Each structure stands twice: as structure tokens, then as C-alpha cells.
Amino acid sequence: MNKRPQLRQARRLVVKIGSALLTNDGRGLDEAALGQWVDQMAGLIADGVELVVVSSGAVAVGMSRLGWSRRPDQLHELQAAAAVGQMGLVQSWEAQFKRHGIHTAQILLTHDDLSDRKRYLNGRSTLRALLDVGVVPIVNENDTVVTDEIRFGDNDTLAALVTNLVEADGLIILTDQLGLFDKDPRRHADATLVTECRASDRTLDAMASGGAGVLGRGGMQTKLRAARLAARSGAFTVIAGGRIEAVLARLRQGEVVGTLLLPEQGREAARKQWIAGHLQTRGTLTLDAGAVRVLCRGGRSLLPVGVKAVAGRFRRGEMVSCVDESGREVARGLVNYDADEARAIAGRSSDRIAEVLGYVSDEEMIHRDNLVIL
Ligand SMILES: Nc1ncnc2c1ncn2[C@@H]1O[C@H](COP(=O)(O)OP(=O)(O)O)[C@@H](O)[C@H]1O
Numbered sequence: 020m021n022k023r024p025q026l027r028q029a030r031r032l033v034v035k036i037g038s039a040l041l042t043n044d045g046r047g048l049d050e051a052a053l054g055q056w057v058d059q060m061a062g063l064i065a066d067g068v069e070l071v072v073v074s075s076g077a078v079a080v081g082m083s084r085l086g087w088s089r090r091p092d093q094l095h096e097l098q099a100a101a102a103v104g105q106m107g108l109v110q111s112w113e114a115q116f117k118r119h120g121i122h123t124a125q126i127l128l129t130h131d132d133l134s135d136r137k138r139y140l141n142g143r144s145t146l147r148a149l150l151d152v153g154v155v156p157i158v159n160e161n162d163t164v165v166t167d168e169i170r171f172g173d174n175d176t177l178a179a180l181v182t183n184l185v186e187a188d189g190l191i192i193l194t195d196q197l198g199l200f201d202k203d204p205r206r207h208a209d210a211t212l213v214t215e216c217r218a219s220d221r222t223l224d225a226m227a228s229g230g231a232g233v234l235g236r237g238g239m240q241t242k243l244r245a246a247r248l249a250a251r252s253g254a255f256t257v258i259a260g261g262r263i264e265a266v267l268a269r270l271r272q273g274e275v276v277g278t279l280l281l282p283e284q285g286r287e288a289a290r291k292q293w294i295a296g297h298l299q300t301r302g303t304l305t306l307d308a309g310a311v312r313v314l315c316r317g318g319r320s321l322l323p324v325g326v327k328a329v330a331g332r333f334r335r336g337e338m339v340s341c342v343d344e345s346g347r348e349v350a351r352g353l354v355n356y357d358a359d360e361a362r363a364i365a366g367r368s369s370d371r372i373a374e375v376l377g378y379v380s381d382e383e384m385i386h387r388d389n390l391v392i393l
């Protein structure tokens with residue numbers, strides 16, 4: 020069955036697993052279930068998919084390790100529980116992936132990390148480096164330092180931001196319900212499952228207005244918001260039941276499981292809109308004819324060697340305009356070096372960056388993923 024080609028074709032996926040599922044409704048970490056998801060994830064990886072896992076559950080696992088039966092109201096107690104629980108969480112992910120000979124990495128992020136452009140680029144480079152060497156990043160919110168997020172639970176949003184960050188094709192949110200229903204199925208026995216919809220469809224808002232489960236915090240509202248955020252970088256979102264037999268494998272085969280929420284536009288168009296519309300340019304790089312040719316062919320990064328001149332004052336992560344020698348703008352992108360550094364390495368081959376600057380943060384002046392050809 021291949022009703023959903025998006026899933027079959029996906030090359031990079033983010034899978035988010037909520038607290039209610041991971042902790043089997045609060046009874047400690049559900050190792051058996053975690054092991055089964057990892058088996059399925061290993062199957063996806065063997066099928067050529069790059070995978071990022073966003074795992075909730077630190078607070079719930081910490082509570083169970085500390086013998087607390089009631090979720091604390093005090094923020095610092097929640098943070099203490101999360102710090103204890105995060106250990107157990109990553110230990111389990113690591114042990115389960117190890118059975119398949121797959122390495123994992125712990126990534127703890129806050130929303131602020133992703134709104135600061137410099138940290139955004141650094142996070143992105145690290146995640147990309149991990150995926151390049153076949154490691155599965157296990158992401159959670161950095162609960163020790165966040166404030167509101169840990170109270171309200173927002174790993175759905177975090178997962179969507181990670182989807183944007185790594186430019187994943189899709190986000191799979193596994194939860195304790197079979198998907199998004201037209202009303203809260205915990206309260207309405209006649210609720211029916213939505214199988215497919217545009218993420219932007221406003222009629223979904225009323226459906227997702229019910230609250231969260233006992234352990235989870237976000238409910239369907241944050242999942243819907245996450246789908247809309249993911250759609251901004253052209254990614255689809257699936258909300259599906261994590262306890263469905265072989266759920267990830269079946270989704271991968273294109274089977275209609277859970278709710279598929281589709282973006283308005285594809286990845287390339289979404290990226291162009293984001294780069295073109297959301298950021299001011301801070302400087303200009305003048306490219307030689309060879310670099311212009313290479314960039315215009317598409318799919319290539321801009322290397323320092325192709326840059327003839329650098330104008331303006333900009334920092335790593337800011338937007339610069341790329342012009343040809345006649346001053347015509349040919350591209351825009353997020354630059355990997357501060358203006359002074361860019362000036363120092365302009366015209367040089369990438370293997371000389373270390374010699375000139377004393378370090379290399381990236382081989383490219385602008386990575387192709389952060390570049391839009393005009
Ligand atoms: N329209 C809806 N469809 C499905 N679930 C809904 C809906 N409205 C509210 N919910 C509630 O959302 C809960 C899932 O969210 P949450 O508890 O935050 O889970 P997670 O821990 O997986 O993030 C469900 O258990 C359900 O009670």
C-alpha cells in the first residue's frame with residue numbers, strides 16, 4: 020500500500036515521542052516500547068532515512084526515579100526531576116540503539132537557541148555533522164534553564180523547530196491517541212479521526228481545542244501548531260498512535276495511519292520565502308564569474324575562493340547579498356563568518372582558512388542549505 024508517497028520518499032525525518040507514551044502513562048520508562056520504536060527506527064535508517072528523535076519524558080522518568088507520585092508545581096522541582104530523568108532517558112535510547120550498532124548523541128536545546136541566528140547555525144552544523152556520520156541525535160528541551168516551557172510542555176514546538184533546523188522532509192509525532200480527531204476522543208466516544216488535511220486549515224483549530232492528557236502537557240493544540248511551524252520549511256507532519264503495531268514501518272510504507280497534515284508549499288519554495296522575506300541583508304559579497312556560474316547551476320555552496328570583495332558589517336549567521344562583478348544580485352544567504360573574517364579568507368581556498376584565521380568553523384562561506392538563488 021502506498022497511499023502517501025511523501026512518507027515513502029522522505030530522506031530525513033524527525034520523530035517526536037511524548038511523555039505519556041514513553042512512560043506508559045506514568046509507570047516509569049516503558050523500555051519495551053522504546054525498544055520496539057528503536058527497532059523500527061533502525062529499519063528506517065537501513066532504508067536510507069536520516070533520523071532525529073525528539074524525546075520527552077525527562078520529568079516523568081525523574082519523578083519515577085525519585086519516587087514522586089504527584090507532578091510538582093514548583094518550577095525548580097520540575098527542573099530537578101527533569102535533570103534526574105534525562106539521565107535515564109538517554110541511557111535507554113543509547114542502549115536500545117546500541118543493539119543495532121547505531122550511535123546516539125544527546126542534544127539539549129531551548130527555543131532561544133533556535134531564535135538566535137548564530138546559535139541556530141551552530142546547532143544546525145552540529146546536527147548535520149551527526150547525521151553525516153550516521154549518529155541519531157536524541158533531542159529534548161534543556162529543562163534546567165528554561166522556565167515556561169517545562170511548565171506547559173512544548174516538545175511539539177521544539178520538534179517542529181528542529182524539523183525547520185535540519186530541513187527535514189517530515190515530522191512524525193507519536194502520541195497516545197491514534198491521531199487528531201474531530202474532537203477530544205478521551206471525552207467523546209463518537210470522535211472520528213482526521214486522516215489528511217492541510218496544516219493551515221482553520222477548521223482544525225476547533226477540533227484540537229481539548230486539553231492534554233494527564234502526563235503530556237501540550238495536547239493537540241501544540242501538535243497542530245507544530246504542524247504549522249513544520250510546514251513553514253515545507254515539511255509534512257504525521258500525528259499517529261505510538262502504540263500501533265509497527266507504526267513507523269507502516270508509515271514508511273505509505274500506509275494511511277494517523278493524521279497527515281500537509282504544507283502549502285514544497286521545501287524549496289518555503290526556504291526561498293523564508294530567506295527572501297524574513298531577514299534584512301547586512302552586507303555584500305562580490306563573486307567572481309566562476310562562482311556565479313557554479314551557484315546559478317544550483318545545489319552548490321559558496322566557497323571563500325569565489326569571493327572577490329566583501330562590503331558591510333555583518334556577523335556569522337546574518338544575511339548577505341551575493342552580487343556579480345557588475346553589481347547584479349544573484350543570491351542571498353546566511354554567511355558563516357563575520358565580515359572581518361570573510362575579508363581575510365576571500366579569494367583563498369578552503370584548506371587555507373585555518374592558516375589565516377587560526378580555526379575553521381566551516382569550509383563554505385555560505386552553505387547551500389542557507390543559500391537562495393535569485
Ligand atoms: N481533537 C483531539 N484529537 C486527539 N486528541 C485530543 C484532541 N483534543 C485533545 N486531545 C488530547 O490530547 C492528548 C495528547 O496530547 P498530550 O497529552 O500532550 O500527549 P503527548 O505526551 O504525546 O504530547 C490526548 O490524550 C487527548 O486527550
Ligand SMILES: N[C@@H](CCC(=O)OP(=O)(O)O)C(=O)O
Pocket residue numbers: 036037038039074075076077078079101159160162169171172173174175234235236237238
Ligand atoms: N522536556 C520535558 C518535555 C515535556 C513535554 O513537552 O511533554 P509532552 O507534551 O509529553 O511532549 C520532559 O522531557 O519532561
